[in-house]
Amino acid sequence: MVIRIAAVGDVHMDRDVLGRFRPALEELPDRADVLLLAGDLTRHGTESEARCVATEFGNLGVPVVAVLGNHDYHCDEVPRVIRVLEDAGIVVLEGTNLVVERDGTRLGIAGAKGFGGGFAGRCASEFGEPEMKAFIRTTQAIADQLGEALREMDCDVRVALTHYAPVPDTLAGEPLEIYPFLGSYLLGQAIDSAPTELALHGHAHAGSERGTTPGGVRVRNVAHPVIKQAYSVFHLHAPQAGRSGKVSAITRSGSS
Amino acid sequence: MNERTRGGTEPPDDYLEAAIQRLLTEHTAIAEQGLTVTRRDHSLVVCGEVESAQRREEILRLVLERFPHLPVTVDIGLIRTQAPSEVEELR
Numbered sequence: 205m206v207i208r209i210a211a212v213g214d215v216h217m218d219r220d221v222l223g224r225f226r227p228a229l230e231e232l233p234d235r236a237d238v239l240l241l242a243g244d245l246t247r248h249g250t251e252s253e254a255r256c257v258a259t260e261f262g263n264l265g266v267p268v269v270a271v272l273g274n275h276d277y278h279c280d281e282v283p284r285v286i287r288v289l290e291d292a293g294i295v296v297l298e299g300t301n302l303v304v305e306r307d308g309t310r311l312g313i314a315g316a317k318g319f320g321g322g323f324a325g326r327c328a329s330e331f332g333e334p335e336m337k338a339f340i341r342t343t344q345a346i347a348d349q350l351g352e353a354l355r356e357m358d359c360d361v362r363v364a365l366t367h368y369a370p371v372p373d374t375l376a377g378e379p380l381e382i383y384p385f386l387g388s389y390l391l392g393q394a395i396d397s398a399p400t401e402l403a404l405h406g407h408a409h410a411g412s413e414r415g416t417t418p419g420g421v422r423v424r425n426v427a428h429p430v431i432k433q434a435y436s437v438f439h440l441h442a443p444q445a446g447r448s449g450k451v452s453a454i455t456r457s458g459s460s
Numbered sequence: 461m462n463e464r465t466r467g468g469t470e471p472p473d474d475y476l477e478a479a480i481q482r483l484l485t486e487h488t489a490i491a492e493q494g495l496t497v498t499r500r501d502h503s504l505v506v507c508g509e510v511e512s513a514q515r516r517e518e519i520l521r522l523v524l525e526r527f528p529h530l531p532v533t534v535d536i537g538l539i540r541t542q543a544p545s546e547v548e549e550l551r
């Protein structure tokens with residue numbers, strides 16, 4: 205059984221972007237079973253920008269599931285942003301999950317914005333000034349919720365959706381100095397705490413597409429400037445008992 | 461010729477890249493974190509990709525307004541939004 209997942213992050217919507225994604229989005233029902241939005245949906249996190257997201261990404265004929273990004277927090281209007289999105293039928297995950305059933309296969313999506321801190325051996329620690337401790341505690345709390353949301357789902361295929369990166373692999377192309385602001389290994393650890401099939405994130409506009417967690421979960425950076433198309437599509441083959449080993453392959457769409 | 465000798469209200473050039481980077485991120489009309497600013501000889505190059513042509517124009521306008529004496533090259537592209545021609549099979 206194949207589940208088709210479309211995903212994009214960092215669309216940074218405002219009025220000047222309205223309509224740019226729509227022609228490609230109209231094709232979604234033929235191409236994918238669900239659309240995942242990996243945060244930074246807006247430019248500044250205002251209610252009016254959220255309305256642009258709702259207009260562009262609402263009523264697509266497939267379920268749309270999102271997490272917010274740092275830009276969506278900028279104007280301190282998060283509850284209003286979420287309400288506008290949810291009124292348009294877009295499900296917003298924040299340490300929560302959703303199971304979508306498609307032809308008898310249950311796709312479980314657990315999502316959280318995530319936060320920074322850096323990667324094993326080169327990361328910030330919960331030590332010293334209150335501001336530094338608060339920084340890492342924030343990431344830890346979000347990672348704990350994400351892990352819980354992933355583990356508790358009763359489903360056939362698990363996908364993790366974050367804005368910040370769970371591994372450094374998909375940051376290749378970004379300056380090393382800013383890695384601690386781009387993601388945290390704590391998110392990767394949470395993803396590895398459940399039998400996750402795929403982890404999607406955004407945020408690293410200059411990063412690269414593919415990576416893997418230490419536990420072997422495929423990670424994809426779907427930030428719009430990285431994928432350079434309206435969305436990427438992944439065909440997830442539900443795991444079968446007794447089979448081991450993982451294979452990724454790119455195929456022309458429409459060829460199968 | 462060093463920007464520092466120009467006087468006026470311009471920041472010294474060691475801090476110029478930081479000043480422009482922060483303008484690009486923190487100015488409400490821009491809010492771009494993904495652009496790079498580099499100095500090439502005596503000019504400044506702003507590189508990256510944005511979501512609309514209006515944003516590119518606004519960046520150029522605001523950088524020129526804030527740093528009127530700097531030669532600036534803006535090499536910013538528009539991110540394409542076509543539907544994908546390929547899918548990735550994950551087994």
Ligand SMILES: [Fe+2]
Nearest residue numbers: 214244407409
């Ligand atoms: Fe972004």
Ligand SMILES: [Fe+2]
Nearest residue numbers: 244273274407
């Ligand atoms: Fe971001």
